[in-house]
Amino acid sequence: MATAASTSSLITLKSNSALCCTSSLSFTATQVIKTPQSVSSSSLTSSINGCTRISGTVLKNNNGFRRKRSGVVCSAASSNLPKALLFDCDGVLVDTEKDGHRISFNDTFAEKELGVTWDVDLYGELLKIGGGKERMTAYFNKVGWPEKAPKGDQERKEFIASLHKRKTELFMVLIEKKLLPLRPGVAKLIDQALGSGVKVAVCSTSNEKAVSAIVSCLLGPERAEQIQIFAGDVVPRKKPDPAIYQLASKTLGVEPSSCVVVEDSAIGLAAAKAAGMKCIVTKSGYTADEDFLNADAVFDCIGDPPEERFDLAFCGSLLEKQYVS
Template sequence: MASTAISLSLPTIPSSSSSSSTVKPKAFISDHRHLFVAKNSPSSSSSTTTTRRTKQISTSFKIKCSSSSSSNALPSALLFDCDGVLVDTEKDGHRVSFNDTFNEKELGVTWDVDLYGELLKIGGGKERMTAYFNKTGWPDKAPKSEEERKKFIASLHKRKTELFMALIENRLLPLRPGVAKLIDQALEKGVKIAVCSTSNEKAVSAVVSCLLGPERAEKIQIFAGDVVPRKKPDPAIYTLAANTLGVEPSSCVVVEDSAIGLAAAKAAGMTCIVTKSGYTDDEDFLNADAVFDCIGDPPEERFDLAFCASLLEKQYVS
């Protein structure tokens, strides 16, 4: 089956804008910290369009990072997406594992780089395969009944997860810059850590335990896969995380890399920082509280725990 571009019926991403007539100013820092974008309050004479202004500033601009922050100003929890945030897994991890599974099962299906980028707009691997086959036609080896097709998809996804976990266990995919640093800062200050992902729980656990190490892993709670009935952009997984951790959503800072993840975090009432990944570089992150190319390690650090705390403080500044 050819891997030509397809048009899928994708879930609608809910708006995270407030219903209030006043739009809170926010700062967005782009790749390499070269661009500052300010969100202005819409004019009373305008329609629903929000005025945006961009201003070029010096390339030497840096976020002021400091690990010192008063304990009462810190987030109650940092919630990380997995794929694209902890590890840039999609193109050379999940996509490759899907294709290896399709090849093993002799389905005649290959997802190329561009096609997989489109499929990522659908949260969840099983949902992604189902939408693709519904659109392009089911393989000849697939069952005919809907119930049997669900089992078929589940079996494909189980094998794909096994292949993906082998990549992680062999450490063929590295952590993104700054991830371990930010988690260590948070754990040192008593901030709760969780990973909230639409990926299979075993795959997410493998990333956390193998790449972050067992000492960190035992302090990190994982919410993944089918733990909630509706996946991102639905806020269910972030709402579940806040409830389970016993924290207020407004005191949580989420690190995401995609528009559907951002929509889920904002719909849950949380502050969200975007660290863009290879597949999400051109997505719309207007509603994010901050946008970076990565978290970053010194001397190329983009932000730290104190910066996360500063975003929460700005929630209460009109």
């Protein structure tokens, strides 16, 4: 377990699957976390489903882990903040996949009378392929191309592009009507970053117009003006390739080691880690059971008060974290 008596003391928290700060959030990996003076070993004794839980102490000056009702907010004391906070879009800013992108794909297929429908489970499997055009191409290559599809490779590429363009138009209607809300805590964390001079970007395999619509319509024009978007075909290779995060790092003028990424999927996590960045996972509807062993932290969402999970200071603390085996 842990012992703690001073500001320099360390808590080692181990679990094969998770360290629970509340019943619904977790860290992965073995982490060494600095704690303030007021933490005592007696306050670090409870366990939930095999996960160590921090409880029972109100910490001085809100440093370290702040007591928050029945759980804690992950807000580690940090002299360092990330230089850039990079968000994936779908599943991180908005849980768009099942009732947004999937519906828009199906409506496009119906309009074109292709005789194709992607159900919830099938679409979950297809999400393992980054990029909508790539997703459709892989699907048709596997199950056979619709009768209305052209035969030549170049013509099929243009056919896929036209389907994706229409799908994006239908998806943007859903966003503009605000039928899909921001996930809890997204606006809060972005405001903390922008207010602290931390650069913010959205890095997504989705179409740039769709991502821009989400940022503009749901986060508002004032925030949108301060957020750089890297999306769609801006890089030749989609996640899990790190190209989009490498481009963001270079364009923003920030070293990868000073970036913290918020992702929701295993392929996004792989891209962030391959780019040399810290990565927090906020699980989404389709990704809850994916393997996030390499993540620096794993939560069910970012969260707004009084159900806040983590904040900008916690993101900064990841840049200073020590890990032990």
